[in-house]
Amino acid sequence: MEIGLIGLPNSGKTTIFNALTGRVAEVTTYADAKSKPNVAVVNVIDERITRLSDMYKPEKTAYATMQFVDFAGLARDSAGKVSFPDASVGMMRNTDTLALVVRNFTDVLGDAPVPPSDIEQVETELLISDLIICERRLEKIALAHKRGQKTPVSQLEENVLRKILQCLNDDGRVIEMELDRDEEKIIRGFQFLTGKPLLVILNSSEDTFGKNRELLEEIGKRYKVVEFAGNFEMELSGLDDEEKQLFMEDMEIEESARDRLTRAAYEISNSISFFTVGTDEVRAWNIHEGQSAVEAAGVIHSDLSRGFIRSECFSYSDLIECGSEKGVHDKGRFRLEGKDYIVKDGDILAIRFSV
Ligand SMILES: Nc1nc2c(ncn2[C@@H]2O[C@H](COP(=O)(O)OP(=O)(O)OP(=O)(O)O)[C@@H](O)[C@H]2O)c(=O)[nH]1
Numbered sequence: 321m322e323i324g325l326i327g328l329p330n331s332g333k334t335t336i337f338n339a340l341t342g343r344v345a346e347v348t349t350y351a352d353a354k355s356k357p358n359v360a361v362v363n364v365i366d367e368r369i370t371r372l373s374d375m376y377k378p379e380k381t382a383y384a385t386m387q388f389v390d391f392a393g394l395a396r397d398s399a400g401k402v403s404f405p406d407a408s409v410g411m412m413r414n415t416d417t418l419a420l421v422v423r424n425f426t427d428v429l430g431d432a433p434v435p436p437s438d439i440e441q442v443e444t445e446l447l448i449s450d451l452i453i454c455e456r457r458l459e460k461i462a463l464a465h466k467r468g469q470k471t472p473v474s475q476l477e478e479n480v481l482r483k484i485l486q487c488l489n490d491d492g493r494v495i496e497m498e499l500d501r502d503e504e505k506i507i508r509g510f511q512f513l514t515g516k517p518l519l520v521i522l523n524s525s526e527d528t529f530g531k532n533r534e535l536l537e538e539i540g541k542r543y544k545v546v547e548f549a550g551n552f553e554m555e556l557s558g559l560d561d562e563e564k565q566l567f568m569e570d571m572e573i574e575e576s577a578r579d580r581l582t583r584a585a586y587e588i589s590n591s592i593s594f595f596t597v598g599t600d601e602v603r604a605w606n607i608h609e610g611q612s613a614v615e616a617a618g619v620i621h622s623d624l625s626r627g628f629i630r631s632e633c634f635s636y637s638d639l640i641e642c643g644s645e646k647g648v649h650d651k652g653r654f655r656l657e658g659k660d661y662i663v664k665d666g667d668i669l670a671i672r673f674s675v
């Protein structure tokens with residue numbers, strides 16, 4: 321899963337990125353719009369994996385991973401207007417989920433934070449970017465239809481795009497629309513930015529962190545929101561565990577930035593984890609809620625989905641309750657599932673396949 325950090329210039333995207341990854345990408349007051357995005361892969365810490373690893377004592381333990389991309393940021397033109405650089409938009413479209421970093425600290429110029437208006441500015445940019453795509457595509461379709469190149473598919477596409485255009489013009493987001501499977505399939509390739517789950521990261525100054533309840537409630541009416549103390553948490557990520565713990569307790573931060581964000585990102589993108597276990601490897605895999613056993617198999621390796629026969633399956637909670645795999649068998653909790661089985665969070669799968 322890939323999360324794109326977006327936001328206005330100097331909202332603290334790179335600071336948050338560093339807090340998440342423990343890396344030290346340069347934090348700047350003024351960005352170079354051409355600079356490449358920072359990319360980092362972090363483990364999604366899951367205590368179930370830790371426990372499974374204790375049980376199976378595998379040679380290798382692997383957590384699910386999440387990739388974070390810190391974009392160069394919106395560019396500000398000479399009139400002070402901001403917009404996404406084209407290169408960034410292209411990359412943003414390829415992410416699964418957007419995390420919008422919102423400044424909630426006084427900046428170097430002494431400007432007080434205005435989170436709701438900053439959110440609105442970015443929302444508008446996302447919306448405009450989708451509108452342009454929609455209109456351009458509709459023009460192309462209209463031209464093709466005029467030339468007599470009308471097919472059922474092009475007609476369906478036109479209808480969906482018109483619906484989307486209407487939605488965007490009413491300040492709606494594509495993700496809020498109720499589209500059927502065919503409609504979704506036909507627009508998937510456009511990767512509309514307002515069609516992606518969006519999480520707000522309120523980046524608060526150290527002295528207001530934890531005291532922004534009203535603001536968080538206000539933002540929470542529209543988006544899932546988490547509060548970070550960016551600078552503080554970036555400094556934390558460079559400390560050893562014991563020191564980190566002390567400082568976190570001091571600020572009443574219960575979980576690290578990475579754990580809070582990966583959890584929130586899982587929630588808004590409807591992601592779940594399934595596990596594979598053995599003495600060679602214990603591993604967590606990330607899929608979307610509603611995906612089938614054969615799709616889960618494909619996440620492990622394409623051969624497994626191609627040659628899928630069936631899946632041996634039991635749940636993590638049954639394993640813990642029964643104490644061992646043998647216990648799971650004895651209590652009749654061990655299952656054989658077919659291709660269409662909908663995988664649940666915490667399922668432990670072994671795929672039988674032949675190619
Ligand atoms: N007080 C305070 N300052 C912060 C915080 N987070 C970031 N800053 C400051 O804000 C400035 C910009 O931070 P960056 O992390 O580079 O912001 P950015 O969003 O990556 O900026 P661009 O990439 O230029 O768009 C730096 O001077 C940071 O020190 C914070 O939580 N509190």
Ligand SMILES: [Mg+2]
Nearest residue numbers: 333334392393
């Ligand atoms: Mg930056």
